Amino acid sequence: MRKKELCFVVAFHTTTEALALEEAAHQAGVVGRLIPIPTQITAGCGLAWKMPITARADMEQLLQQNHLTYDASYELWV
Template identity: 45%
Template sequence: MRQKELKLIVTFHTTADAMAMEKACKNAAVPGRLIPVPRMISAGCGLAWCAGLENRVQIVGLMEQTGIEQEELHECMV
């Protein structure tokens, strides 16, 4: 079993925003991956972007630049 780590979790209102985030991060070589929303978080679409805390500024900047709307940013163990 993989050991849990503190990660940045970005939740979205829509699946379209989650998919746009995946594409934008891939194109910009920003690390992370789409995951199901962790149980301790309630979110609109059921998908979330998971990345290291060290990538927070880069991720927020990319979302602003591309117009991707996040629901919330969380720090939790996943």
């Protein structure tokens, strides 16, 4: 089994939300990347933003300051 690490993961309602977050994160220099949504969140399709757990505060600040919409955020072993 692949070794997993604890990450901060943001899930979205739509692809548009995911792309809006990606753009904002790149502009703000917040680390992470878009990945297929982990099955721990849903077995369905979609994208999620994955980043080191240590950067969680940066993301939470980004979400708040940019009024970004998203479904939910998680601390997950992925």
